[in-house]
Amino acid sequence: MTTFTKGLQGIVAAQTVKSLVMGEVGRLLYAGYSIRDLAEYATFEEVVYLLWHGELPTPDQLADLKARLAVERKLPEVVVATLHALPTDALPMDALRTGVSALGAAYPKAAQVDEAGAIAVLARVPGIIAAFHRVRQGLEPLAPRADLDYAAHYLYLLSGHEPTPAQARALDVYLLLTADHGLNASTFTARVVASTLSDLVSAVVAGIGALKGPLHGGAPSEVVKMLDEIGDAANAEAWLKGALARGERIMGFGHRVYRAEDPRADVLRDLAQTVATPARYALARTTEEYAIPLLEAHRPGRKLYTNVEFYSALVMEGVGLPADLFTPTFAASRAAGWTAHALEQVADNRIIRPDADYIGPAERPYPVVELV
Ligand SMILES: CC(C)(COP(=O)(O)OP(=O)(O)OC[C@H]1O[C@@H](n2cnc3c(N)ncnc32)[C@H](O)[C@@H]1OP(=O)(O)O)[C@@H](O)C(=O)NCCC(=O)NCCS
Incomplete structure (x- = not known):
């Protein structure tokens, strides 16, 4: 079973x-x-x-x-x-x-x-x-x-x-x-x-x-798009609230496995400061500071924190990569x-071949069409 x-x-x-x-x-x-x-x-x-x-x-x-x-x-x-x-x-x-x-x-x-x-x-x-x-x-x-x-x-x-x-x-x-x-x-x-x-x-x-x-490696270029749309730290809270109200996901937050901050985000946050412009870094920090409590209110107890992609975006942008080369x-x-x-x-191989739970129709007769 x-x-x-x-x-x-x-x-x-x-x-x-x-x-x-x-x-x-x-x-x-x-x-x-x-x-x-x-x-x-x-x-x-x-x-x-x-x-x-x-x-x-x-x-x-x-x-x-x-x-x-x-x-x-x-x-x-x-x-x-x-x-x-x-x-x-x-x-x-x-x-x-x-x-x-x-x-x-x-x-x-x-x-x-x-x-x-x-x-x-x-x-x-x-x-x-x-x-x-x-x-x-x-x-x-x-x-x-x-x-x-x-x-x-x-x-x-x-x-x-x-x-x-x-x-x-x-x-x-x-x-x-x-x-x-x-x-x-x-x-x-x-x-x-x-x-x-x-x-x-x-x-x-x-x-x-x-x-x-986008749910795996495509998120960092979406982070850049989000920061560009927010534009100014003063808009961050309203922008994030609007996105959540529309049922959108905030890129750079949440993780399948982590129920704490992604340890890579912590290192990347410091690293971003070495290559991003001060204004860009400040915008990202403010966005992050608003996003975490808003995500907690949005999905209480789900523990949606900053993931690797958020500050990866700043690091890659800071070293001069265009957003479509991030992934x-x-x-x-x-x-x-x-x-x-x-x-x-x-x-140490064995072919990976899981089972599927078949939920389609039970066996049924083929609808043979009688030719006249
Ligand atoms: C990473 C991610 C795909 C993990 O997915 P998951 O483990 O399947 O988590 P779920 O999709 O089950 O999410 C659980 C709940 O939190 C919500 N949620 C998760 N991440 C969210 C986010 N970034 N923004 C808003 N809501 C989010 C989901 O809508 C879901 O709510 P629901 O149960 O009411 O549908 C997901 O957090 C996400 O889409 N994040 C944004 C994309 C991103 O940054 N990807 C890079 C990952 S390193």
Whole structure:
């Protein structure tokens, strides 16, 4: 006898050593290390190694990973040609999904379900996003460089300018904070695909598809839209009340798992202050201060607090990313988690195949029409 749980809430569908989400107390660990410590002491590449191997790298292992990522940055010609063939007003998430898919068809190494495959895909995700962003502006994609770390290199590929150390570090911390998060919708999706013994690119492409939705990875650009609409802190309360009265969701608040503040929001709030303009930061703070009690009044006891997306929006805006690249940039970090989980899934595999609760009509006769 099985019971149906909408949204699979509370259903344990995998065992993992990658990350532990402690929803009631608002804590997040990657392989035992708190996200707060990682944000203070580690870099995105160290977190990638941790997710793939379960341990932090030694200096030699880190140098080796960075070198291997750097040599895998060049995009196959067919990937660039595919991005050129897309309409310039295509959604960047659609372009990323298409570009990664083309990579899988053109570069078999990226399809391998092993660390070499994971490096081949992860190293190229920023390049695909940046190439499309340049192509849609009528610019040529830039040749990759080997002397910049993942976050700084991504910002360089977009603009042709090296970011400031503060910008590079802000994006680096954003990327490491969002690299993995338990069995979130896109990671579950990637694991389902991996469990069929499909290839790594297919798992990543499926993850991109799941991340695109506004209830998962699409929220930060909506946060920017909301802050633009509010415009001035004096309007925040009325705007939020109006949105709730219309039955709308306030983007950047609420979480499936956290019943306390999202621990990543706390780190991102401080980080946002290093790159956002003071006026933008003040508007966000005021909006947050009004939103939390209003959400409590709206759904008493539901504990709807600030989630990762709210201040992610400010950090990404602060480092110069246009709002429609926020979700692709999230994919550039979460691809580390997707690949880690895909590898973990195949290492001890059983195809993921749940049951459905059939609620349609009982068996009935086919309405055969007699021909006259
Ligand atoms: C993240 C999210 C999808 C979690 O969804 P969930 O666990 O399924 O939570 P539910 O949709 O069951 O929400 C529970 C209740 O709180 C309300 N609620 C949840 N988040 C809300 C929000 N941000 N604004 C207004 N109401 C919200 C829901 O309307 C629901 O009310 P109902 O039971 O009367 O229908 C949800 O909080 C949300 O849509 N947030 C805004 C989008 C966002 O920021 N996404 C990024 C997530 S990291």
